[in-house]
Amino acid sequence: MSEPSRGEIWLVDxxxxxxxxxxxxxxSLVISVNGFNYGPAGLVVIIPMTTKAKGIPFHVEVDPPEGGVDCPSFIKCEDVCS
Structure with a gap:
């Protein structure tokens, strides 16, 4: 199995x-640097995405086929998690 790299979009539970x-x-968009992603902690920092357009200025739109998304999606910059 491959490792997540910064800038990639992965399907996350x-x-x-x-x-x-x-x-x-x-x-979800991987935002942590690769040195952290491949480190001993086994953590990756991500930002989840949604398909619901809410008009929030800091939601970044991603249009298909960019990042492998099937439909217009939005990176929810307020929901950073690991």
Whole structure:
């Protein structure tokens, strides 16, 4: 299995849910540097994506086929997690 690299979009299971965070299996943008991703902690820092356009200025739109998404999606910059 390949390792996630910064800038790639991976399908991630975000459960268990805490608070109002994005939940379920969804595409997520890897933002941590590769040295961290491949390190002993086994963690990767990501930003989940959604297909719901909410007009939030800091949601970054990604149009297909960019990143391998099938439909217009939005990177939810407020939901950084590892």
């Amino acid at each position: 975000l459960n268990p849910l805490r608070g109002y965070e994005q939940a379920g299996r969804r595409p």
